Amino acid sequence: MFLTNQRKWISVSTINISQAQIPEGESEWVEIDVGVDSDLSTVTLHLYVINGEREGPTLWLQGGIHGNEQGGSLAVRDLALELDPSEISGAVIALPVSNPSGFANKRRGSQINHVGPRDVNSLFPGDPDGTFPERLADEIFSLIRSHADAVINAHSADGETIMHTEFAYVPMSDTTTDERTSKLGSASGITHLVELDTTEMSGWMTAELVERGIPSIIVESGSGTHVYEWAYETYRRSIQNVARHLDILDGKPEETDSSQTVYSDLVFLNAGEGGFVETFVRGGDEVESGESLAEITDLKGRQRELITSPCDGTVFAIRSFPTARPGDLVIEMAPAPTPTDDAE
Ligand SMILES: [Zn+2]
Structure with missing residues (x-):
């Protein structure tokens, strides 16, 4: 049975997220404003919430925290839009673009910050009073901790490199979360699994979540310059497999063609x-x-x-x-x- 340190099974009920209420059996886009810029434009996160008809855990899907790794954003968007609440036990919350200014500018880090680190993915758990990238990290982290039982974060190589294969980061921290995180990795079907100690990934969203009891993995494939079919399928297959493993979707995770290798x-x-x-x-x-x-x-x-x-x-x-x-x-x-x- 799937149970986190943070939350018990959600019961079948309305999901309240920000100002929105999503009844069971319905899907809805939710907008969450995370800042007003100097030109009065608002920085907004767009979440797609699929609230299933039956009870179960909530899986958080995320892309684009590195704004120049956009294949994951596309796959997360497409898969989320295909999910039918009647087929879901629990909920899926998708955040295809988690670093809006980086995504729009096709840059790795947030473009709203002229000093200090811009790589939002390295600034977790964030700081509500810090630089904009730190505020963004804080907002995403709070949302995940309030609503999610497991997390998949889609990444790729960048605009200057290419990954012809697939691998997953599986953070390990000597906590009771490790077994569940490890099972996410094996259920994903990803060929190469890299189990790194969370101390080696300090500040990374996925590691900070694992340290707080929320199993979380990063799926890596493809490149930043093109959405290769193999990478797109890697994201979709691994997400579907994890959703089946968590009993959010019916069926068993697909058998993989090749065995998985665990690296350290x-x-x-x-x-x-x-x-x-x-x-x-x-x-x-x-x-x-x-x-x-x-x-x-x-x-x-x-x-x-x-x-x-x-x-x-x-x-x-x-x-x-x-x-x-x-x-x-x-x-x-x-x-x-x-x-x-x-x-x-
Ligand atoms: Zn990345």
Whole structure:
């Protein structure tokens, strides 16, 4: 039975969220204003609430907290609009665009802030009196903690990188939430699961939620420049699987074609110097320690750097943009699990 530390099963009843009341068996868009800008425009979050006809938990679906990762926003919107309250036990609340100014400007972080960090995803639990990105984080965090029993957050690679595969962040914090979070990961059917300690993800929405008893995972696939079919399907399949696992949707999670691998670390290989980038691998490739992954050459044709794998592992994302500046991400990969990891 699904039960969080925060809330018991919601009974079949009207959902009160902000000023809106959504009766059981109905779906509705709810607008939540999170600020008034200097030009008098209002910053608004648009939530789609699907209140099922039968009792059950509430699943929160979210996209676009990184405003340049828009494939997840599209999949969350489409899936939410397809859900029929008569097929739902509990509720689904979808927030396709959780960082409106970043989304509109196709930028990772909030565009309403001229100093300080802009990456809303790293500013949780937020601060109601802080910078705008901190206020936005606070508003989203409060909504989730008041209404949700489990959370899926859709991300992708950005406009300069591509992920030909899929993976999920599964935060672990030595709490009773871990087992339920871990089950979300396995139920999702995502091929590669990365279990990271929440202390390594401090400030991330998903980790801060897990620490407060709300199981939460991040699904990653695709790129910021195109909605690839495989990535779109990854979001849809994993969300449907988790909804079935929680008994919000009827049926069992789909059997996966391939077995899932659980990793316990991620490695980001960044360009030491700028130049043209040629990559020799794709997302999903298994590589060996010392294997050449990418080469950086300068505009005079000289090799500046050969990036090799520091370990055996699996490549998740590669640089797709022709060039890199110093420090830009070239390869994102996960070290192969050790036998100890498997036993855990
Ligand atoms: Zn992201």
